[in-house]
Amino acid sequence: MLILTCPYCGVSGEETEFHAGGEAHLKRFGPGSSDADFESYLFHRENPKGVHFERWRHVSGCGKWFHAARCTTTLEVFGTYTAQTSEPPQSIKDAITAKRPGWTWRDFA
Amino acid sequence: MSDPVSALNRVTFDGFVKVEEMGPRGMITLRGDHALPEVKNAATGVAGVNFPGQRECRVVEERGLAWMSPDELLVMVPHGEADTAVASMESDLDGTHSLAVNVSDARAVFRIIGPGAREVLAKLCPVDLSPEAFVPGTIRRTRAAQVPVAFWMVEEDVFELVCFRSVAAYVFDLLKTAAIPGSEVGYF
Amino acid sequence: MSTRLQTGGRLIDRSHREGFSFNGKRLTGYAGDTLASALLANDQMLVGRSFKYHRPRGFVAAGGEEPNGLVNLGKGGQFEPNQRATTTELFDGLTAESQNHWPSLEFDIGAINAKFSRFLPAGFYYKMFIHPRPLWKHVYEPFIRNSAGLGKAPQDRDSDRYEHFYAFADLVIIGGGIAGLQAALTAGQAGAKVILMEQTAHWGGRAPVDGVTIDGAPADDWIAKTVTTLEGMENVTLRTRMMGAGVYDHGYVLGYERVADHCPGLGLPRHRLWRIRAKQIITATGAIERPLSFAGNDVPGVMLASAIRDYAVNWAVSPGDRTVVVTNNDDAYRTAICLKQAGLEVPVIIDARPEASGALPEAARALGIRVETGKGIAKVLGGKRVTGVALCAQAGEGAELEQVPCDAVAMSGGWSPVVHLWSHCGGKLNWDDAQAHFRPDANRAPTSHDGLPFVISAGSANGELHAAATLGDGDAAGKTAIRALGLSATAGGVAKAEAEAEEPMTPVWIMPQGAGVKLRSKMWLDYQNDVKVSDVQLAAQEGYESVEHAKRYTTLGMATDQGKLSNINGLAVLSQSLGADIPQVGTTTFRPPYTPISMGAIAGEARGEVFQPLRRTPIHEWNDANGADFEPVGQWRRPYTYLRNGENRADAVKREVLNTRNNLGLLDASTLGKLIVKGPDAGKFLDLLYTNMMSTLKPGRCRYGLMCSENGFLMDDGVVARIDDETFLCHTTTGGADHIFAHMEEWLQTEWWDMQVYVANATEQFAQIAVVGPNARKLLEKLGGMDVSAEALPFMAWADGELAGIKVRAYRISFSGELSYEIAVPASQGRAFWDACIAAGAEFGLMPYGTEALHVMRAEKGFIMIGDETDGTVIPQDLGLNWAISKKKEDYLGKRAQQRSHMTDPKRWKLVGLETVDGSVIPDGSYGVADGINANGQRNTQGRVTSTYYSPTLDRGIAMGLVLNGPDRMGEVVEFNKVDGTTVAAKIVDPVFYDKEGEKQNV
Amino acid sequence: MVVGQIFDRSITNRARRAMKGIRRMSMKRYSVFAIAREAARYHSGWERAWKSPQPKKRYDAIIIGAGGHGLATAYYLGKNHGITNVAILEKGWLGGGNTGRNTTIIRSNYLQDPSAAIYEKARSLYETMSQDLNMNVMFSPRGVIMLAQTEHEVRGYERTAHANALQGVKTEFIGPERVKELVPIINIDGPRYPVLGGLWQARGGTARHDAVAWGYARACSAMGMDIIQQCEVTGVRRDGGKVVGVDTTKGAIECNKLGVVVAGHSGVISEMAGFRLPIESVALQALVSEPIKPCMDVVVMANTVHGYMSQSDKGEMVIGGGTDGFNNYTQRGSFHHVEETVRALIETFPIISRLKMLRQWGGIVDVTGDRSPIISKTPVDGMFINCGWGTGGFKAIPGSGWAMAEMIAKGEPGALAAEFGMDRFVEGRFIDESVAAGVAH
DSSP states (O other): OOOEEEEHHHHHEGGGGGGEEESSOOOOTTTTTTTTHHHHHHHHOOOOOOOOEEEEEEEETTEEHHHEEEEEEOOOOEEEEESOOOOHHHHHHHHHHHHTTTBBBTTTT | OOOOOOOSTTTTEEEEEEEEOOOEEEEEESSSSSOHHHHHHHHHHHHHOOOOOTEEEEEETTTTEEEETTEEEEEEEEEGGHHHHHHHHHHHTTTTEEEEEGGGGEEEEEESSSSHHHHHTTTTTTOOTTTTTOOTBBBEEEEEETTTEEEEETTTTTTEEEEGGHHHHHHHOOOOOHTTTOOOOOOO | OOOOOOSSTTTOEEEEEEEETTTTEEEEETTTTTHHHHHHTTTOOOEOOOSOOOOEEOOOOSSSTTTSSSEEEEEEOOOOEEEEEEBBOOOOTTEEEEEEEEOSSSSSSGHHHHHHHGGHHHHHHHHHSSSSSHHHHIIHHHHHHHHHBOOOOSSOOOOOOOEEEEEEEEEEEEOBBHHHHHHHHHHHHHHHOOEOOOSSSSTTTTTTTTOOOOOEEHHHHHHHHHHHHHHTTEEEEESEEEEEEEEEEEGEEEEEESSSTTSSSSSSEEEEEEEEEEEEEOOOOOOEEOOOOTTTTEEEEEEEEHHHOOOOOOOOHEEESSSEEEEEESTHHHHHHHHHHHHHOOOOEOOOOOOOOOHHHHHHHHHEEEEEEEEEEEEEEEESSSSEEEEETTTTOOOOOOEESSEEEEOOOOEEOOHHHHHOOOOOOOETTTTEEEEEGGOOBBBOSSSBEEEOOOOGGGTTTHHHHHHHHHHHHHHHHHHHHTTTOOOOOOOOOEEEOOOOOOOOBSTTTTHHHHTTTTTEEEEHHHHHTHHHHHHHHHHSSSSHHHHHHTTTOOOOTTTTHHHHHHHHHHHHHOOOHHHHHOOOOOOOOOSSSHHHHHHOOOOOGGHHOOOOOOOHHHHHHHEEEEEEEEEEEEEEOOOOOOOOOHHHHHHHHHEEEEEEEEETTTTSEEEEEEEEEHHHHHHHHSSSSOOTTTTTTEEEEEEEEEEEEEEEEEEEEEEETTEEEEEEOOOOHHHHHHHHHHHHHOOOTTSSEEEEGGGGGGEEEEETTHHHHHHHHHSSSSSOOOTOOOTBBEEEEEETTTTEEEEESSSSSSEEEEEEEEEOOOOHHHHHHHHHGGGGGEEEEEEHHHHHHHTTOOOOOOTTTTSSSSOGGGGOGGGGSSSSOOOOOTTTTSSSSSTTTTTTTEEEEEEESSOOOOOOOOEEEEEOOOOOTTTEEEEEEEEEETTTTTEEEEEEEEETTGGGTTTTTEEEEEEOOOEEEEEESOOOOOOOOOOTTTO | OOHHHHHTTTHHHHHHHHHHHGGGGGGGGHHHHHHHHHHHTTTTTTTOSSOOOOOOOOOEEEEEEOHHHHHHHHHHHHHHOOOEEEEOOOSSSSTTHHHGOOOOEOOOOSSHHHHHHHHHHHHHHTHHHHHHHTTTOOOOOEEEEEEEHHHHHHHHHHHHHHHHEEEEEEOOEOOOOHHHHHOOOTTTOOSSSSEEEEEETOOOEEEHHHHHHHHHHHHHHHHTTTEEOSSSSSEEEEETTEEEEEEEETEEEEEEEEEETTTTHHHHHHHHHHHOEEEEEEEEEEEEOOOOSOOOOOOEETTTTTEEEEEEETSSSEEEEEEEEEEOOOOOOOHHHHOOOOOOOOHSSGGGGGEEEEEEEEEEEEEETTTTTTTEOOOSTTTTEEOOOOTTGGGGGGHHHEEEEHHHHHHOOHHHHHOOOTTTHTTTTOOOOOOOOOOOO
């Protein structure tokens, strides 16, 4: 049963207050995009064993969507941050590097 | 206009705490950037209390402001004043991107009164309700069993809890069950 | 025989007798007894039958590890199977029955299995009952099933209630022995917020029983003093009768508090499940003694040495007059000494070790007890009760040296730390060769959300078996926790615990070590599941080499004690058979809960009325009082129809449809979603959300809109009203209200966060009441207050105003094809407005109608219904809704998806109307059949029914369906299948069955 | 059934020779007589159920994953296609993954044609599995009921019943009284979700999950295949877009064809081969109660309240719960799902309130974009993948292995696998079994 800290209201709540929203930082492909890009956008997922970036909504709370960096094998949460960004802030990347040197995720490292 | 009727029409229960449905309460959802003075002024103007900080809740009698999210406030006024309060805020906010909606009738308000109040809520909500962790002046949005709620303390041993109108009976039943004499936990 | 001693018993109160019954026999015990101690005090040694061979079973242990002493407890609504007698506190009026035997405990037909035990080795059922095939289902399996299970199934609904409790603490300590108490003291004094829980009703654990002294006084003194000190601390909470059931990720601990098991009938919650979030956890859960594997070690009367000590010291019960002690360590000598001092006979102590010269053996000898070293038990004599043991050389193959009569055997194979809670969340173990057990590896502790360790093990749970070390280890654990919490320890030393020194134990996995297969097939490892040494060896022989394979093949450790007594012994036997080291072979995974917890406690308060939220509209009470036949729609209750006296559902629906078409109907539509979308970019936003163009909608007007998922599938629909330049009100389906609101917020927050749009869910602010039918306008005009004429309020327009003195917003929209208004009023006025309509409507023939009439009327008009015409695989283009898809827009959610090859495939089934040739109603869910079969031998299809009803208006069956090339096949007849194999013929027609020109609604 | 006959006729002579392998087990065949004979000598004569060899340098085909699906794939490669120079690589112990962690429900009452076809093929193979494998897998066709507790669900299951009627799957929609008859302990007029009926498949049921893996393993071993446990694949060797072998913790092994059947770890292997999958791995929760005397003969699934329950031959109530919403590779139970499931089942079966939960655990399941499995060729020539069974893998094992073996042997998917290719996600051709788009007006 995870604990997550919502970066908007500052509440550290248990998993049941939140709703998991899948992989973070997906780039939307709309009309005019190639079949491959569109398939990838809708279906292909990193699904890593280790560092993962994902979306959560504080549904029984302030209602805001946010991002979390989490390890899928230890469930360690490296940090949470705003949803209004297309990539993790440096501070989060640094926090991960400190714990998991040499990590990569998509193009991030 | 016939008298407004709240979800459970002021039903009460006496257990090891007292549970009361509070009847109609004027509530307005105000969405807007808290940083904007227009938003601040519009809200404090109708509520007559200071603007709340993150997760703060300032309530005096039936008026008050609660911080719901970085761009949402819950504005409380007497039920009869809600529409005029919305109108006055809308005029204050003319030209400012914002949204004020009267949600008075979409909600039910309960009071949980007595020394066991923290305990009753702690049976239903995954929240640290110990005196050192939860004090008057803060609002917590969370879930009670299976529905979303928000609550704050009016004073020690007195909580106000807000839920959606449609589940008022469910929440009241939960509170009753949690407050059955003999089921005191004796933790706080 | 087993009896109550005249004196002693630190936990019983001889001044309070408690009457109870066992298998109908009236017996008495004392307050403070467990059911087990009370039964033994009444010489009830035989308490059950084993699972597979129905062997006679007596108590082996005195605590939660007991595998045999399980009973059916209580009656009626308080009946509970498989209740562990050793952890059941005795109360007056308790009734218990033994399990798994027929006709009686003493004479059990099933015991015949034991005679054939040689034919029923591990995994025998995998090798038998294969031929002939039908016999498995009809003969073999029923037989096996009938012999399955232990306790009886409850018959009645549980008459007790349960609850949950959320708590937050710096430190949760599980186990109230001296290690746990010391840890609590250390952490409490440092100011940490501590919860200390103990599964029994008593503090102190084993120390008092083992004669430990602390600071020179009996352990009980220190325990009492320490508990008082802790109770005095504001920041420390003490709970007895509360078991640490499980440790989960991020410091989530389950505390299983048995509030009322020992005092039923007071109206208390029976169990309270604590969900505790702890920053740090200390597991001071003690250790469990291991049995020894010798032939006949399952005969009633053979017990753990520590258990016999517990019964004697705690409850003044002697399981036997003459008790033989068999051991591989010094600790068991305490039992011999304690029995001797209680005036009981200990004919011999059989010590498998070559020599025994420690303090305890010497003390025993000093008491005149005979000690035989290098010896073992060749076999136990007796059937339902021990009558003696045969001695042999431990080094040999089991040749009998002599027989010693006795009526109890106290065995000790050494101790295993209780590492379950340490392991639940990933804590790793090390093998300790000296003590022959797994103990927690502090360097590989479970880690929490911050990646740091959050579980610490203390005392004998940590492998510190000797009392002298236990206290210090508890203190050390407390200090480790304090450091992790960023607190600092206060000065002040730790009390000094003392007990006799102990010489090293010697692992003994088989007794005697050279025992032949004959003896090995009588050496029990798992008493409840009847797994013997020979079974584990057979598993190894057949290649079931992993511990998981061996466990599953033999069922070792899969009984209700989850192998607390058998796992290490079985593992050792397996390792020996494989010639591997124990740590290499490893151990099975420890899963929560530590001991079984009630389903009731898990569900907590969520039963009956509050099982799930039930959502009620402002009209709910009226509906309820006026014949509403409710159907669940999500968490809402909506009237399916309103039954009038004597009507069945079908009649009522027919009446409601015809009355609405001919006179006036009233519908409680309050559950419809109402989302307010406002901002400079609101139009642009809705253009992306809906397939239609919403930005061009004029204030004061309404437009029907479709929403698709990014996958292209139709997700929701509803009428959108433009309130002003910047504000829209979007109606959603009942089910859609919450998830479409979430959907909007998601796109605004995570994709289009630069758009200036705010959304609010105003669904419950309004009661929405549909006034439908030819007399709709008449009714509203009678209520009065606003102009609802065709000119002032034309079709697909809305207006604010007042009706019957209530502020309303009136939408001129129709889902029935009739003249229709949907009136939104504040929820607090909803009932008043409804009542006003009912009162004023009588003269216009007003009748309320339910969801089914609504469905029928929309189907007569060919309107689609989300969830009927759509099922998550249907796109608007399938439903002939292209008119609602803007061609002008570059983009909307789902547009790109709808360009994929399968979505543009001309072979997609398309919506049409269907009229049965014989006027009958096509069955729900029927498929249109086509000729031939596909490559998988399945009948080909060419369509399916999506909605099918009897139309009261047309007095015939009508349906809508998706059909291959349907719109191009008007007039063709397609066969639709029935489950009986026949078909019904239906003609493909226009989906609008009624008032195609829409004359009725445009008046 | 039709499919079966087609393939059975296609068995080559090589395949017949391979089958001799199984018959050659005759001296150590399992039977009541063998038990009696062995009992006389205290079972000293039983041989290993499967050998434990070291890997050879190369194989015609390598299967990664010795779970039920992987072993079944290997078995049918031999039995149906005569390919027996096969290695099955397992990083842990065979059958140690989801095969040994599931709630053992077997049914084929699926809505969509491709699903119904493969699950019914699997179910029909379960019927004779004990005889085919000469090991009693205890397939118990006790019947499966899926409860309908809303009008919407009633329509949904009536639709499935009509579809099944055309798919050759024997099911029927039954009323509440019949449900009560079949499940006396059920509460059909619960306060919240009364039972309005149910979809009944009389020949659905359960089987002993471990025995399925062990039985296939024993048969594969008898055909001369190598089951190599404790052997983790660390890389996929390719040569010009074609697979040529794998690197493992026991060295490199060459092969012509590679089948990947590793639920929960598919993403890891596909990454080694340089392609991504439309898959996310999440934890599924399950639990069992203490054993009680038989009180429920059939399997009951209650989807509205999210819970399903059956009683094992041992007497335990076997209960399945929900999945976590987030990516998770820890095989640990998470408590709040258990809570939701148990409260739902107490509402449906009030008597279980006073039973006790003996054990809870989690399994890692692969979930695809349409929640249906993938049996597919991959961008790498000669490499095939079978994954994404989500929460429904066990019931599919024989059909899945049958279809996967056919694809590996022929290089192209046969009728059973055809619709389950990965290309469906490009085309938007979903196989969606969760067809219910929320509740309507």
